[in-house]
Amino acid sequence: MSDAAAAGKAETKEVLCEVADHIAVVTLNAPERMNTISGPMLNELARILIVANEDPNVRCVILTGKGRAFCAGLDLRRERDGNGLSAASSPTTLNLRNTPPTVLHAMDKPTICAVNGGAAGYGMDTALGCDIRIMAESAKLAAAFVKRGVVPESGGTWLLPRMLGWAKASELIFTGRTLSARESLEWGLANEVVPDGELMGRAVMLAREIAANAPLAVQASKRMMRMGLDETFPDHVHHVYLQLLPLFKTHDMAEGMKAFMEKRAPKFEGR
DSSP states (O other), X not given: OOHHHHHXXXXXXXXXXXXXXXXXXXXXXXXXXXXXXXXXXXXXXXXXXXXXXXXXXXOEEEEEESSSEEEOSBOOGGGEETTEEOXXXXXXXHTGGGSHHHHXXXXXXXXXXXXXXXXXXXXXXXXXXXXXXXXXXXXXXXXXXXXXXXXXXXXHHHHHHHHHOHHHHHXXXXXXXXXXXXXXXXXXSOSEXXXXXXXXXXXXXXXXXXXXXXXXHHHHHHHHHHHHXXXXXHHHHHHHHHHHHHXXXXXXXXXXXXXXXXXXXXXXXXX
């Protein structure tokens, strides 16, 4: 059993993890409350993602939810007092700087969000934090933050201007609008929209396509893309060169070149 699979066995059962064929499927498992996330569930999801990122057997991660929602936001119902949020659910105790969207941003392993239903507030930020989003036809992205008196607290204000440009991001955030799956595709927030019953099958198919490639090269490519968001072109070219040097010495590069010459599919080992 891999480390990521072991993490899935040891969790609170509100977050599940299964690893097969180099793919870790992480599932939010609180369908009775539409997978709203409490503080302990946030910590567990972050822990499982970190373990999956460090597991050499995992080459791609799929994040999804069980039931009719992906994630309807933070679970604050059990943590309220007469004046609003209790101390247990305040930003200082939730430690928003070490939660899943932050972990997702730092991960080298490619991540696919299989959005099975509504992704609202924190759930939307978490979905946006994944590299690729495949949405079921019934799924929605709800940027309802300003309708609740808050801001996108976990990456939305950083991600959306980069994904959509300033004007479209402003429209979405300032109105608190909900986008259907088709609208999300039109806005460029979804890679694909598929029938509900085909969601996981399509996500796994894409994950297998990614996992078939040289994992060290895929992870280095993701690191370079992430670094490129915040550096000049000359700096970026230099950093790409520094990433190439160790890749030139890997077994997988030799295997990729040999397979190309022999006109066969390569068999990568991640070393």
